[in-house]
Structure formats: C-alpha cells, structure tokens
Amino acid sequence: MSRENILHKVRTALGRSAGQAPAPPPAARLRLPEMDADARVNSLMAKVAALAGKTRRVDSPQAARDYVAALLDGRRTVASNAPFLAECGITALAGVRSGISAREDLRQACASADLGVTCADYALADTGTLVMLSSREEARLISLLPPVHVAVVPQARILTGLDELFTLLPRPAEQTSSMVLITGPSRTADIEQILVRGVHGPGEIHVVVVG
Amino acid sequence: MSVVFDEKIHQTLDDSKLQLAIYTATGRLMEKRREAVAAGILPDYQELRTQANDLKKHTIENLDYYLEQFEANVTAHGGKVVYCKDATEVADFVLSLARERGAGLIVKSKSMTTEEVDLNERLEHHHLESVETDLGEYILQLAHERPYHIVAPALHKTRYQVADLFTEKLGVPNETVIEKQTMIARGVLRQKFLAADIGISGANFLVADSGAVVLVENEGNARLTTSAPKIHVAVAGLEKMIPRAQDLAVFLKLLGRSATGQELTVYTSFLSGPRRGEEIDGPDEFYVVLLDNGRTRLLADRDKRQSLYCIRCGACLNHCPVYRKIGGHSFPWVYSGPIGAIITPQFLGVTHEPGLPFASSLCGACAEVCPVKIDIPQVLLDLRSEVKKTEAREGHGKLERLAFRIWAWIMRHPGIYEMLGAMAASVAPPAENAGWLRDVPAAFNLPPVRAWLSQRDLPPPPARSFRQMWRRR
Amino acid sequence: MAEVLERIGYEVDFPEAQTCCGQPAFNTGYRAEAREVARHFLGVFRDAEYVVVPSGSCTSMITHHFAELFPKEPDMLAAAHALETRVWEFSKFLLEVAKVDDVGARLEEVVTFHDSCHALRELGIKQGPRRLLSHVQGLELREMDIPEECCGFGGTFSVKFPGISGGMARTKLDSIVRSGARAVVALDASCLMQIQGALSRAGLPIRTLHLAEVLASR
Numbered sequence: 001m002s003r004e005n006i007l008h009k010v011r012t013a014l015g016r017s018a019g020q021a022p023a024p025p026p027a028a029r030l031r032l033p034e035m036d037a038d039a040r041v042n043s044l045m046a047k048v049a050a051l052a053g054k055t056r057r058v059d060s061p062q063a064a065r066d067y068v069a070a071l072l073d074g075r076r077t078v079a080s081n082a083p084f085l086a087e088c089g090i091t092a093l094a095g096v097r098s099g100i101s102a103r104e105d106l107r108q109a110c111a112s113a114d115l116g117v118t119c120a121d122y123a124l125a126d127t128g129t130l131v132m133l134s135s136r137e138e139a140r141l142i143s144l145l146p147p148v149h150v151a152v153v154p155q156a157r158i159l160t161g162l163d164e165l166f167t168l169l170p171r172p173a174e175q176t177s178s179m180v181l182i183t184g185p186s187r188t189a190d191i192e193q194i195l196v197r198g199v200h201g202p203g204e205i206h207v208v209v210v211g
Numbered sequence: 212m213s214v215v216f217d218e219k220i221h222q223t224l225d226d227s228k229l230q231l232a233i234y235t236a237t238g239r240l241m242e243k244r245r246e247a248v249a250a251g252i253l254p255d256y257q258e259l260r261t262q263a264n265d266l267k268k269h270t271i272e273n274l275d276y277y278l279e280q281f282e283a284n285v286t287a288h289g290g291k292v293v294y295c296k297d298a299t300e301v302a303d304f305v306l307s308l309a310r311e312r313g314a315g316l317i318v319k320s321k322s323m324t325t326e327e328v329d330l331n332e333r334l335e336h337h338h339l340e341s342v343e344t345d346l347g348e349y350i351l352q353l354a355h356e357r358p359y360h361i362v363a364p365a366l367h368k369t370r371y372q373v374a375d376l377f378t379e380k381l382g383v384p385n386e387t388v389i390e391k392q393t394m395i396a397r398g399v400l401r402q403k404f405l406a407a408d409i410g411i412s413g414a415n416f417l418v419a420d421s422g423a424v425v426l427v428e429n430e431g432n433a434r435l436t437t438s439a440p441k442i443h444v445a446v447a448g449l450e451k452m453i454p455r456a457q458d459l460a461v462f463l464k465l466l467g468r469s470a471t472g473q474e475l476t477v478y479t480s481f482l483s484g485p486r487r488g489e490e491i492d493g494p495d496e497f498y499v500v501l502l503d504n505g506r507t508r509l510l511a512d513r514d515k516r517q518s519l520y521c522i523r524c525g526a527c528l529n530h531c532p533v534y535r536k537i538g539g540h541s542f543p544w545v546y547s548g549p550i551g552a553i554i555t556p557q558f559l560g561v562t563h564e565p566g567l568p569f570a571s572s573l574c575g576a577c578a579e580v581c582p583v584k585i586d587i588p589q590v591l592l593d594l595r596s597e598v599k600k601t602e603a604r605e606g607h608g609k610l611e612r613l614a615f616r617i618w619a620w621i622m623r624h625p626g627i628y629e630m631l632g633a634m635a636a637s638v639a640p641p642a643e644n645a646g647w648l649r650d651v652p653a654a655f656n657l658p659p660v661r662a663w664l665s666q667r668d669l670p671p672p673p674a675r676s677f678r679q680m681w682r683r684r
Numbered sequence: 685m686a687e688v689l690e691r692i693g694y695e696v697d698f699p700e701a702q703t704c705c706g707q708p709a710f711n712t713g714y715r716a717e718a719r720e721v722a723r724h725f726l727g728v729f730r731d732a733e734y735v736v737v738p739s740g741s742c743t744s745m746i747t748h749h750f751a752e753l754f755p756k757e758p759d760m761l762a763a764a765h766a767l768e769t770r771v772w773e774f775s776k777f778l779l780e781v782a783k784v785d786d787v788g789a790r791l792e793e794v795v796t797f798h799d800s801c802h803a804l805r806e807l808g809i810k811q812g813p814r815r816l817l818s819h820v821q822g823l824e825l826r827e828m829d830i831p832e833e834c835c836g837f838g839g840t841f842s843v844k845f846p847g848i849s850g851g852m853a854r855t856k857l858d859s860i861v862r863s864g865a866r867a868v869v870a871l872d873a874s875c876l877m878q879i880q881g882a883l884s885r886a887g888l889p890i891r892t893l894h895l896a897e898v899l900a901s902r
Contacts, residue, residue, distance in 0.1 A: 002294045002295060002296040002300060002503070003294040005294075005296065006294045006296060006449070006501070006503050006507065007275055007278065007279070007294075009503070009507035009510075010274050010275045010278065010449070010507055010510060011275045012511070013507050013508070013510035013511035014272060014273070014274065014275065014510060014511075016273070016275055016276075018275075020276070021276070022269075022273035022276040022277070023269065023272070023273060025266070025269050025270075025454050025455070026262065026265040026266055026269055028455060028457040028458060028460075029259075029262050029460065029461055030457060030460055031255075100491070101489075101491055102491075103491055103492050106491055106492055107405070107439070107492065111405060126474075127474045127475050129475060134486070134490050134491075134492070134493055135489070135490055136488070136489035136490060136491060139490075139491040139492045140434070140438040140491075140492050140493055141438060141439070141492050144431060144434050144435060144438065145435075162459065162460045162463060162464070163460045165460075166456060166457045166459065166460050167457075169456075170455070170456060170457055171420065171421060171456060172421065172423070172456055172481055172483070173284065173288060173418075173421035173422060173423050173456070173481075173483035173484070176483075176487075176490070177288065177482065177483055177484045177485060177486050177487050177490060177493055177497075178438070178480065178481070178482050178483075178486075178490075178493055179480075179481040180434065180478060180479065180480050180481070181475060181478070181479040181480075181481075182477065182478060183473075183474070183475040183476065183477050183478075183479075184477050185477070186429065186430055186431040186477055186478075187429050187430070187477060188346045188347075188393065188429060188430050189363070190345070190346040190347035190350070190363065190364070190365050191346070191347075191350070191365065191368065191370055191373055191389045191392060191393070192232075192368075192369065192370055192389060193235070193236050193239055193363070193366075194370075194389045194390075196389060196390050196393040198397075199346060199393055199396075199397055199429075199430040199431060199432070200344070200397060200400065200401070200404075200430045200431035200432045200434075200435055201430065201431025201434065201435075201477070201478065202431075212844070220845070220847060220848065221847055224847050224848065224851055532833055532834045532836065532852050532855070533845075533848055533852075536848050536851045536852065537848060566844065568713075569712075569713075569840070569841065569844050569845070570841075570844075570845055570848070571838065571841065572801070572834050572836060572837065572838025572839075572841045572842075572849070572852070573711065573801070573838055573839075573841070574801040574805070574834035574838070575801055575802075575804075575805035575806065576801075576805075576832075576833075576834070578805070579805055592710070592711065592713075592749075595711070595712065595713030596713045596714075596715050597713075598713055599712070599713035599714055599715075600713075611712075612714065615708075615709050615712065615714045615717045616717060618708070618709065618717070619706075619709060619714075619717035619718075619720050619721050621703070622703040622704045622706070622720075622721045622724065623703070623720055623721065623723075623724045625700060625701040625702065625703050628703045629700075663842060663843050663846055665846065665850075667842070667853075667877055667878055667880070667881025667882070668877075668880065668881050668884060669877075677698075678698075678700060681686075681698050681700075
C-alpha cells in the first residue's frame with residue numbers, strides 16, 4: 001500500500017538514499033555485576049516478596065513437590081509441560097492437569113483452573129522477575145488466566161538482571177514468538193490511584209526456588 | 212489562543228476537586244519516580260539517559276534502514292508489516308482483515324497511537340465491537356471520553372463516577388468499593404478476551420534486529436489481548452523503533468521508573484510473530500501496522516525531530532506545573548502535557564492552537580526528567596518563533612508585534628529608556644504612599660494588563676533610579 | 685549587588701548604555717527583535733572583564749541563547765561565544781570567581797529560598813546561594829517543601845495565561861507559608877515580583893528579598 005511512499009518520505013526527510021548503510025550504532029550497554037548463587041536467590045526472593053509475591057526456597061525437587069502439593073491442596077490446577085515439573089513429581093499431584101498440547105483444550109483448562117504451575121526459563125535477581133519463553137513446554141496462558149501462578153525455578157536459572165539476560169539471549173526472537181518478563185502479581189491503580197491486585201493476570205504469585 | 216482552549220483551562224482551574232485529584236495523582240507519581248532514580252538506587256541514571264538519547268538519535272537518523280530490517284525480520288518469523296500513511300488506512304486495514312476473517316469482536320490494549328487515529332470510533336462506525344481492556348481505558352470508553360494522562364488515563368474520575376458509570380452502562384448495582392469495581396470490569400472483560408477474534412495492541416518499542424513488538428503493562432490485559440485471540444495486530448508509530456533487543460537493557464530501566472517508579476512493570480512482552488513450531492498457544496496471524504500520520508514531516512526538521520524520541524512515560528506531564536493545573540483534557544489533541552505541547556503543533560500545524568506553545572513558563576522541569584533527554588523548552592521556543600512568523604505572514608497579531616518593535620527600539624536607545632523611566636517616576640505617586648502599583652493606569656486599561664495586574668503588582672518606580680544613584684557616587 | 689562586590693574588593697562599572705538582554709522578545713517568539721536588543725547588549729559589554737548579573741534568567745539568556753540569534757553573522761556569533769564565558773550570575777560569581785562565601789552580611793530574619801527555574805536548571809545553581817545565606821549573621825534558612833517548583837511568572841506567560849500563572853503562584857505561596865519563614869529570598873526579581881503579588885493579595889506579612897539585598901545588609 002503505502003510502503004514505498006513512506007520509506008521514500010523517510011529517506012528524503014533524513015537525506016539518506018535507498019540501500020545506504022546506517023551510521024554505526026552506539027555500542028550496546030550491558031553491565032554484568034558479580035553475584036554468587038546465594039546472593040542471587042536471596043535478591044530474587046526479597047524482590048518478589050517486596051512486590052507481594054510469596055517465595056520459598058527448597059533444597060530438592062521432592063521438597064518442591066511437597067511444598068507445591070500443600071499449596072495446591074487438591075484444587076483444580078493446570079501445569080505446563082516443562083520437564084522439570086515432571087521431574088519434581090508436581091505434574092502427578094492430585095487435581096493437576098498437564099501434558100496438554102492442543103490450544104483449545106489448554107485455553108479451557110486454564111479458564112477454569114484455580115492455579116497455574118509453570119517452570120521459568122530464567123529469573124532476574126535484581127528485579128524479582130520471571131522470564132517465560134513460549135514453547136511446547138511452556139504455554140502462554142498458564143501463567144496468565146488462572147488467578148494464582150506458581151513458578152518452580154531451578155536455582156541455576158537465576159540471572160543477575162536484564163543485562164545478563166540479553167547477553168545470554170541477544171536474539172530472543174530466534175527462540176520463540178513470545179518472551180514475557182513477569183515482575184509480581186497483576187495490578188492496577190487506575191481508579192483514584194488505589195492499588196488493586198489481580199486485574200486480568202494472576203493476583204497471587206508464588207516463586208519456589210529449587211536448589 | 213482559541214476560545215476553546217481558554218475555556219477548558221478556566222473550567223479546570225475553577226474545579227477545585229479536579230485540581231486536587233490532578234495534583235495528588237501527579238504528585239504521587241513524581242515521588243515514586245524520585246525514589247526509583249535516586250542516586251543510591253540507580254547510580255547510572257544520568258548515564259542511562261544519555262545512552263537512551265544516543266540510541267534514539269541514531270535510530271531516528273537512520274530510520275529507513277531500521278524499518279526495512281524490522282520488516283525483514285517480522286516477515287521471516289511469519290508475520291506481516293503493513294505501512295499506513297494515515298488514520299483512514301489503519302482503519303481500512305483492520306476493517307478489511309475483519310471482513311475477510313468474519314471477525315466481529317475485537318479486544319484492545321492501551322495504545323495512544325490508536326487514540327491518535329480514532330480507531331475505535333472508525334471500527335464502531337462499521338459495526339465492529341472493539342473493547343478497551345485496560346481498566347482506565349475501559350472506563351473512558353464507557354464514558355466516551357479521551358485519556359486524561361498517558362499512563363493514568365482515568366486520573367480525573369472518582370470512584371463514585373465509576374460506580375454510576377458501571378450501573379448505567381453495565382446494568383450492575385451501584386458499587387463504590389474500588390476493588391469490587393475492578394472485579395466487575397475483570398469479569399466482563401475476561402469473557403471478551405476469550406471470545407474475541409482479533410486483539411489490537413500498541414507497541415512501546417519496535418525492535419529492528421528481532422522483528423519484535425515490546426509491550427509493557429501492569430494488568431495483564433495486553434498479554435491476554437495478544438495471546439487469546441487468533442489474530443494480533445500491533446499498531447505503532449514509525450518512531451517507536453530501537454535497533455537491538457539488547458538496547459532494551461537501557462530503555463526498560465528508564466521507562467518503568469520514569470512512569471510510575473517501578474523497576475519493571477508487571478509484564479513486559481517481547482512478541483515476534485504468530486505462534487511457531489510446537490508452541491501451544493498464541494495467535495496464528497501477526498501484523499504490525501507502521502503509522503506515518505505526519506511523522507515523516509517531523510523527521511525532516513533537524514532541530515525538532517528529537518520530539519520523536521518520546522517513549523511515552525508521562526514523566527513530563529507529572530512534573531509540569533502547568534499540566535498539574537489544567538489537566539489532560541484542556542489540551543487540544545490526544546497527547547497532553549509538555550510532549551503534547553510540542554508534537555501537536557508539529558502534527559496539526561502551528562495554527563491549530565497557536566496559544567499552545569505559549570502555555571508554559573519554560574521552567575524546564577520536563578527536560579530535567581525526560582528519560583530520553585528531549586529538550587522540550589527549546590522546541591517550545593522554536594515553535595513560538597514559528598507561530599509569530601506565521602502570524603506575521605497571515606497578518607495577525609499586529610499590535611503585539613508593534614509593541615515588541617517599539618520595545619526593541621527603546622532598548623537600543625538607552626537615552627530614551629532612561630528618560631521614560633524618569634517620566635514614570637515623576638507621574639507615579641511617591642513610593643511611601645503607593646506601596647506597589649495595583650490599579651490600572653487609565654492609559655493602559657487593556658484586558659491583558661488588567662488580568663496581569665489582578666495577580667501581581669508592578670514595583671513603583673523608585674524616586675531615584677539606580678542610574679541616578681550610581682551617578683551620584 | 686554593586687555594594688557587595690565593592691565590599692569584597694572589586695571595581696564595579698555600570699555601563700549606562702545597557703538596557704536589556706532581549707529575553708522578553710525571544711521568549712515570545714520575536715527573534716528579530718531579540719536579535720537587535722542582543723546586538724546592542726554585546727556592544728555595551730564587549731570590553732568587560734566580567735559581567736555580573738543579578739538574575740538567573742538574564743544570565744542564561746546570554747549564555748545559552750545569544751548564539752542562536754546570530755546563525756548568519758559569524759562576527760556576532762564569535763562575540764556571543766566570547767561573552768558567554770565572562771557572564772556570571774551574581775551568586776555564582778561570588779563563589780566561583782571571587783571565591784568568597786562570607787561577605788560579612790548581617791540580617792536578623794527567618795527566610796526561605798526559592799530556586800528560580802533558569803538558575804536551577806540552566807545554570808545548575810542550587811547549593812551556592814544557600815551557602816552564601818548560611819554565612820549571613822542572624823539569618824535562619826528554612827527550606828520550603830517545593831523550592832524547585834516554578835513560581836508561575838514565565839515572562840509573557842503571566843500575561844497570556846494569568847489564571848494558570850496565578851494558580852502556580854498560590855501553590856508556591858502555600859509552600860512558603862508552611863515553611864514558617866518571614867521572608868522569601870531568590871536570585872531573580874521577576875520571581876520575587878510574582879511571589880510578592882500572591883503574598884499581598886493573600887494579605888500575608890511575608891516579604892520578598894533579592895539575594896543581593898540580603899548580602900548587602902549590615
């Protein structure tokens with residue numbers, strides 16, 4: 001439609017010609033702080049807690065399963081297909097539906113579930129953030145539709161922050177159509193600036209760090 | 212200025228409840244930002260601003276290259292880029308897509324760009340249901356109003372107004388508890404998300420090296436808008452481009468903090484196409500609408516093209532003492548506050564609202580907090596000069612121009628300047644009696660003078676001027 | 685101001701041909717008129733070793749905007765650039781050129797300091813005046829809660845938008861009252877005039893003082 005027209009206008013406005021190479025961009029600014037494993041875990045948990053999320057550190061997959069079992073308490077749950085969840089034994093807990101690969105089934109399960117349990121591809125220690133890449137192992141809606149989200153994260157996946165994330169993953173688009181950074185429970189202050197949680201996304205999140 | 216502008220300003224100034232709401236909301240956002248960028252919390256803040264400005268400058272100055280790179284990457288990942296020159300083309304695209312797919316229901320996440328092109332109105336005109344899903348925007352849609360603020364669109368609404376609105380439009384019993392109001396909206400909108408055929412979003416950033424659209428939000432409605440329906444359309448101005456995914460490490464650190472004091476908003480989505488391979492959910496179709504609507508005209512102006520660096524954080528609005536008095540609806544276009552004051556004349560022409568660039572004391576608070584270092588006061592000064600040149604060309608404002616010509620002449624003739632000063636001193640009442648000059652001398656009884664003197668007093672000319680005292684030493 | 689400068693040992697000249705820096709015209713969009721006034725200014729002060737200015741906004745007009753007025757006149761542009769380095773706002777001159785922070789002033793008063801916008805944001809002046817005030821014998825400085833918020837004058841802004849301008853002045857006034865000070869000190873006479881107007885109309889017995897007046901007090 002207007003493609004050629006608009007590109008032409010852009011070039012004319014800038015005094016550039018078609019195919020002209022760009023000036024070199026400013027160097028990407030990525031700073032990687034030193035942070036040992038414990039420091040990362042502690043920072044992640046403190047930040048999540050500051051955002052009104054709940055956190056727990058457990059030392060083994062079994063301990064993770066036990067903690068999550070108590071949390072779920074048999075309620076209707078959808079768990080993602082992340083191998084780590086199966087490894088922990090979480091997908092076998094009462095009330096948990098997992099192994100869904102059809103979009104419509106997944107949507108319906110999520111729409112009626114009380115909780116969604118996922119792993120996380122990474123977590124960011126400095127902001128208390130979960131990084132979720134959409135894949136056959138992690139569907140988008142599990143961490144979005146149910147009112148409670150439980151993320152079970154192996155300790156080794158905790159990065160220091162955005163800078164480390166984009167150093168490890170400079171081109172997320174090559175891996176996935178959707179990478180989402182989740183920092184705390186859903187919230188709004190649109191009415192009189194009063195804070196309300198759980199507007200559309202989950203109002204309650206739990207981060208379980210394993211290891 | 213236009214009569215409309217003048218009236219809206221006065222209406223807002225006279226509404227003390229509204230004044231309090233605006234002042235409190237913006238004050239809170241200012242405080243949160245201050246805490247988030249404090250030297251002890253974010254020691255790199257100034258460096259990040261400089262880097263952000265460098266990145267935006269570079270991208271804007273090489274925009275054609277990045278547009279093409281972006282498009283190639285979107286296409287490679289199974290999506291499609293659609294260039295639209297104006298509001299009509301955007302609407303036509305969405306309408307034809309909806310027609311082709313038999314779509315009837317659209318859900319939307321917050322996008323100033325779609326406000327700019329009146330997308331909802333155009334879609335509704337063609338009998339498509341397009342539902343705003345951000346809570347503040349949803350409220351405004353029900354009320355048929357424009358956003359009051361870039362980040363806090365319903366800042367001007369009280370819970371009682373929301374309660375009445377919901378009762379009237381949704382038929383629910385009157386509910387004034389804010390948390391319950393929110394849950395009412397959540398329930399209604401959840402159904403819409405799950406039934407919608409198309410999800411339309413804006414884009415906070417377009418990432419050239421990834422063909423990706425970045426959306427930041429706190430509610431989760433943008434995620435649902437872009438994950439539940441089978442079709443996702445992102446509408447973005449050309450200027451939203453940044454070169455690399457890695458540059459988000461700079462921009463994301465600035466955006467949340469500048470807007471609301473958050474290190475990161477609750478959700479940041481990096482979306483690069485329809486679901487692929489074995490991904491279970493996500494849309495089947497992904498479109499990115501790149502909008503011109505006058506941006507290419509701004510690009511051509513070397514000094515003012517920095518106006519396109521804006522990342523829509525709203526910090527300038529919060530810190531502007533003028534915005535804090537007159538609020539978002541006094542402004543003539545969808546963009547309000549200092550950023551609105553500089554882009555409105557550039558998009559709509561300086562004559563659209565010639566008073567707008569003058570509605571500022573040039574205090575510079577906006578430039579101080581702008582994360583991408585747009586020199587807003589400088590652009591305002593440039594626009595003021597353009598307004599005056601246009602007026603001269605069109606034969607308006609002759610009296611004011613004459614006054615300044617005379618003034619400039621006097622200022623070049625110090626003898627005359629001094630003489631006038633002495634004359635004023637000789638006709639003014641003695642300093643001990645006058646206090647300050649409060650009443651309007653008959654010769655100067657013009658509306659602007661009256662209005663000015665209604666708020667402040669001219670110091671009385673001293674019995675002996677500084678010059679006279681100096682000579683006597 | 686002249687008194688203070690002489691007290692600390694400077695020879696002060698007041699070129700009588702001076703009138704204005706041209707800012708009112710420049711800020712209102714009348715660049716041609718501003719240019720002519722600026723030209724006169726550059727002529728008057730061409731040979732001055734230092735030009736000391738009792739105003740932040742005038743100083744920043746000269747140092748930040750004169751150069752913009754002469755894009756097509758290389759000689760004037762050079763003159764503007766040469767002048768930039770020799771023009772000083774009064775408090776900055778005292779601290780950075782004279783290197784003096786105590787001018788032997790005395791004033792028994794409780795004051796609060798208003799940060800004029802141009803001085804603060806274009807000239808980076810914040811702590812300087814406060815340091816000077818701290819050495820005035822008998823003076824107590826109480827900060828108001830919004831010292832950096834614009835008083836609302838803005839030159840022709842106050843003429844074109846008197847309602848907003850007055851509203852901004854009242855907000856400033858409320859903050860001044862909360863501070864408990866009996867006088868407001870600032871670097872710019874225009875701010876002081878704006879604030880005084882609001883004070884008088886509110887019937888408040890708080891006075892306004894230019895920093896130079898305070899420092900000249902004995």
